[in-house]
Amino acid sequence: MSEYRITLESGESFMAKQGELLLDAALRQGVTINHSCRNGTCRTCLFEIKEGSVTQEGEEICMISQQERENGRRLLCMSTANSDAVLGKLQRRKRASEGSAVE
Numbered sequence: 001m002s003e004y005r006i007t008l009e010s011g012e013s014f015m016a017k018q019g020e021l022l023l024d025a026a027l028r029q030g031v032t033i034n035h036s037c038r039n040g041t042c043r044t045c046l047f048e049i050k051e052g053s054v055t056q057e058g059e060e061i062c063m064i065s066q067q068e069r070e071n072g073r074r075l076l077c078m079s080t081a082n083s084d085a086v087l088g089k090l091q092r093r094k095r096a097s098e099g100s101a102v103e
């Protein structure tokens with residue numbers, strides 16, 4: 001079974017087995033990834049693929065648009081790696097009612 005190195009822009013990295021959900025792989029190895037629902041609906045684990053190939057499952061239930069997918073964005077709780085990859089965390093945009101950015 002293949003295993004892939006997943007590197008975060010923060011410098012942390014973890015190994016993901018072929019077919020293993022990336023969020024599960026990160027948490028199994030003590031790498032903190034913000035998450036909540038674990039079923040593709042809350043968008044807390046949204047990342048951008050900077051390098052490599054990552055497939056997201058559950059297109060019909062995930063709260064991510066076709067345009068976001070085309071722009072290389074993936075929800076890690078529903079995604080598996082096809083190669084080594086580099087991931088960048090997306091910054092949440094501030095709402096006018098919020099005093100400061102979160103994440």
Ligand code: FES
Nearest residue numbers: 036038042043077
């Ligand atoms: S944890 Fe909610 S979308 Fe991934």
